[in-house]
Amino acid sequence: MIMTNLQQTIAQVLSANRGERVVAFDVDHQKYWLKQAEKNTGFMRILKANPQRALAQEIQALQYLNKVGAPCAELVAWDDDYLVLKDVGATVDQWLQNSACDQQQKQQIINDCAMALAELHALDLVHGRPATRDIGWENGKVRFIDFESKLNIDRLQWNKARDLIIFIHDLYRNTLPQQMVESAVSSYRQHANSEQNWQYALRILHKYRFLYPLFKPFYSIAGKDLLAGLKVFEYWQNNSSDNEVNK
Template structure:
């Protein structure tokens, strides 16, 4: 018989008046995460979004519509339900209201797993996790879903399966699904290219991803790649040493996709 979860005990561990974005608590031997959506007042972001939305920029570069706390909670729950309905692992939600979601601890975060392997000097196993994550993301896209920001820290392992967390963006509402998925892929390889420890890992991850990725997604991804390739090729030629971390990621991801598209 499943144990009843004492929500009052979980809520009782939130200090009065506190609005911490993310907090973990332990109740009856189980760990829970409390995620609040009323902590970030971003009027500047909302204004910027309105300005950008009317500019002649590529559709895939647009951000999800800004929403209030209740809208953010609804979006997170909606995407969790969509992923779970297909069979993908997500954190189990035990409570939600207009400003917060409480979920049971999902499992071992891939970022923590990779950190342990880095510290142990196991580069092969470390990079294999990136390839595993790429494969599962391909399955997500083949199922018609979009994560929104598939960073390694937003993935976890439960048993042998990789699951997903933190559905804070919904690009599929402001662009065609193929471009929203291609944006997912682009962002994933931005992160993965920078995390890989061994040469060739990016290409291996790409091969695993494309085992399942939809054809229309790959066409959309070519458009995103072509845009960034034109933007950054002078910097790649110069091989500037003062790259910011974001620019370094873009350059590395560009090299992975350039090599991949050249072969196809």
């Protein structure tokens, strides 16, 4: 059997990087990532799941996500102890920190991400942690990486709303201006059937609103995560009028 350039390169990368968790390589001007099964040692063998089983589950999940056209990385090769993904471009986190990227482009990028998240939810899929570091963007194309949720997930609408809250929290964590966050949320809500997820997210924040006065006194000394959390609750307060939280 004649091996393609990609197959030959994968074999070479594997041979040269046995045991290396993640390795990047290029073939014909296209970047790829090779991920090998984790090698747990000592006490971590007890704490962590079986690496081979975890890799097999990840491969199965990616196969399904690619099959249904989910906005995620493309699985191009796999075996019992490795998988290979096509690169998804720079992460949104990197774009937001890029001084050469102006505010208008950053706005377009996070709006694209919000719409991609809505598309993912429309497929009844949940990411689990849609932070900007886990989203790739390239020429308007959004791809999610490192899915943390299972495909057959319970409490689907709750988890979609949780995804949305985590996404908003991460935008605040990146210290984006309020209008940029609002524009991203608006982009999400405009997608078909996404409004109900937004309303459900508001109800979740209403349920946990008691946390805001508990942590507000620490506003001036809050770290990134806490400060972003407080801003999420403030956003809820400003939008609670269009949320039927008392039902």
